[in-house]
Amino acid sequence: MSVTTTLDRTGSETTAVERTATALVPVAGVASCLPVVGSDTLVPLVDGRTVPYANLDCAASAPALCAVADRVTEVLPLYASVHRGAGYLSQVSTALYEASRRAIGSFVGARSDDVTVVTRNTTDSLNLLAGCIPDGPDGAPGRVLVLDVEHHANLLPWQRSAGGATVLVGETSVAGTLAALRAELAAAPYALVAVTGASNVTGESLPVADVVAAVHAAGARVVLDGAQLVPHRRFSLSETGVDYIAFSGHKTYAPFGSGVLAGRRDWLDAGVPYLAGGGAVRHVGVGDVVWTDAPARHEAGSPNVVGAVALAAACDALAALPEGVLAGHEAALRTRLVNGLSTVPGVQIVTAWADAVDPVGVVTFSVVGHDPGLVAAYLSAEHGIGVRDGRFCAHPLLARLGYDAGAVRASVGVGTTLDEVDRLVTALHAYVSTGPVARYEIVDGCWAVVDDPRPLPTGSGLTGLVGTAAAAFGAGGPACGPAPA
Numbered sequence: 033m034s035v036t037t038t039l040d041r042t043g044s045e046t047t048a049v050e051r052t053a054t055a056l057v058p059v060a061g062v063a064s065c066l067p068v069v070g071s072d073t074l075v076p077l078v079d080g081r082t083v084p085y086a087n088l089d090c091a092a093s094a095p096a097l098c099a100v101a102d103r104v105t106e107v108l109p110l111y112a113s114v115h116r117g118a119g120y121l122s123q124v125s126t127a128l129y130e131a132s133r134r135a136i137g138s139f140v141g142a143r144s145d146d147v148t149v150v151t152r153n154t155t156d157s158l159n160l161l162a163g164c165i166p167d168g169p170d171g172a173p174g175r176v177l178v179l180d181v182e183h184h185a186n187l188l189p190w191q192r193s194a195g196g197a198t199v200l201v202g203e204t205s206v207a208g209t210l211a212a213l214r215a216e217l218a219a220a221p222y223a224l225v226a227v228t229g230a231s232n233v234t235g236e237s238l239p240v241a242d243v244v245a246a247v248h249a250a251g252a253r254v255v256l257d258g259a260q261l262v263p264h265r266r267f268s269l270s271e272t273g274v275d276y277i278a279f280s281g282h283k284t285y286a287p288f289g290s291g292v293l294a295g296r297r298d299w300l301d302a303g304v305p306y307l308a309g310g311g312a313v314r315h316v317g318v319g320d321v322v323w324t325d326a327p328a329r330h331e332a333g334s335p336n337v338v339g340a341v342a343l344a345a346a347c348d349a350l351a352a353l354p355e356g357v358l359a360g361h362e363a364a365l366r367t368r369l370v371n372g373l374s375t376v377p378g379v380q381i382v383t384a385w386a387d388a389v390d391p392v393g394v395v396t397f398s399v400v401g402h403d404p405g406l407v408a409a410y411l412s413a414e415h416g417i418g419v420r421d422g423r424f425c426a427h428p429l430l431a432r433l434g435y436d437a438g439a440v441r442a443s444v445g446v447g448t449t450l451d452e453v454d455r456l457v458t459a460l461h462a463y464v465s466t467g468p469v470a471r472y473e474i475v476d477g478c479w480a481v482v483d484d485p486r487p488l489p490t491g492s493g494l495t496g497l498v499g500t501a502a503a504a505f506g507a508g509g510p511a512c513g514p515a516p517a
């Protein structure tokens with residue numbers, strides 16, 4: 033274990049990392065707090081140089097943790113058909129799958145009688161739950177209450193559910209929004225309230241305890257869209273009283289196609305099986321079927337064993353971080369990002385609530401008078417920085433906040449460093465002072481470099497790409513680069 037003190041670019045003293053067996057523990061967000069695959073990947077710029085990729089798009093999809101890649105490599109030789117195979121490796125795969133389910137459930141503090149369903153992603157999980165909402169005491173299909181701040185994945189499934197949804201327009205403060213939520217709950221009966229655990233636009237959230245208290249007092253249940261919460265903060269179903277949580281493996285450093293819905297058993301046991309097919313049944317006759325209970329009830333077809341194992345490994349690695357490290361890492365990065373952005377002329381940071389506390393590391397901004405797509409293309413082509421632009425699948429919120437034309441989003445994760453944040457701020461300063469160097473045009477609705485010299489794969493090969501996965505995954509499996517010092 034070592035602690036290194038250095039001067040950062042601004043001359044401030046920063047303490048680097050303590051290295052433990054499982055985690056690189058940052059003290060001030062200066063270095064990554066868990067090693068991720070590809071942290072040393074080089075990318076080409078339009079001027080012919082190569083630079084390390086600055087991945088500031090973790091909210092969309094986060095890189096795999098090294099622990100995840102190692103675990104997948106370890107279990108692949110043991111992989112065989114799951115659940116119904118008599119072979120020894122089938123039994124091993126089944127045991128791995130079910131152990132992963134338990135580890136994931138435990139990571140989100142599942143109660144002893146909760147169910148953890150392995151899905152494809154958050155969208156899948158919320159669509160699944162939308163089909164399980166029971167009728168109300170009056171026999172009418174249960175309705176859902178949802179705010180307009182939500183990602184479309186936490187908006188559209190409820191509108192298609194049997195009882196439909198009411199979309200409540202958020203207020204400009206957390207306090208005002210909670211008051212509006214309470215008023216609506218008092219005015220009409222709801223079976224379920226669907227709220228974000230952290231906005232994928234602003235990183236902000238409503239206080240979970242207040243939401244749960246208000247919803248439960250009204251006799252309804254709460255589902256938390258945990259897509260941006262679980263990768264960034266500790267969360268527990270049993271401690272918060274939240275009824276259901278949904279999240280995605282690819283945002284939780286396990287990009288192997290799995291997602292999760294965890295929560296109360298009764299609705300999931302009684303709900304219409306999400307997919308009809310093998311594995312979800314006890315018995316099938318020519319004209320009848322007896323469905324099994326959750327979770328298998330909603331996991332018809334061959335389940336994603338490797339995805340579940342990968343996600344469980346990510347959960348274990350995140351859980352092993354000492355208390356407060358993840359939140360502290362992100363707070364340091366977010367503060368540096370927000371402070372840096374506020375020094376760039378013309379940059380406006382998007383917020384939904386003036387009084388939100390403890391936002392996660394997701395920051396959306398606009399460069400006034402500049403197309404967000406052009407800014408994002410420039411950051412990639414001239415600085416090797418990956419961000420996202422657009423309306424982030426949150427059209428109602430962007431419209432209400434006056435960003436119909438979209439914005440730019442920078443988001444950080446466990447592998448992000450202060451240096452990467454500084455590179456973004458420096459690049460934006462260059463953009464607003466001297467403008468892009470390359471020429472850009474709109475192709476198929478997206479900004480692109482005219483005659484972009486940077487290679488992209490045209491087939492299965494990776495020839496010509498710099499710092500590619502091919503290099504990273506050379507002879508010895510996934511390479512995670514040197515530990516930050």
Ligand SMILES: Cc1ncc(COP(=O)(O)O)c(C=O)c1O
Binds near residue numbers: 260
């Ligand atoms: C808050 C939030 N909810 C839901 C989703 C949907 O996640 P997925 O695409 O993994 O289903 C996202 C994805 O960006 C998100 O940020």
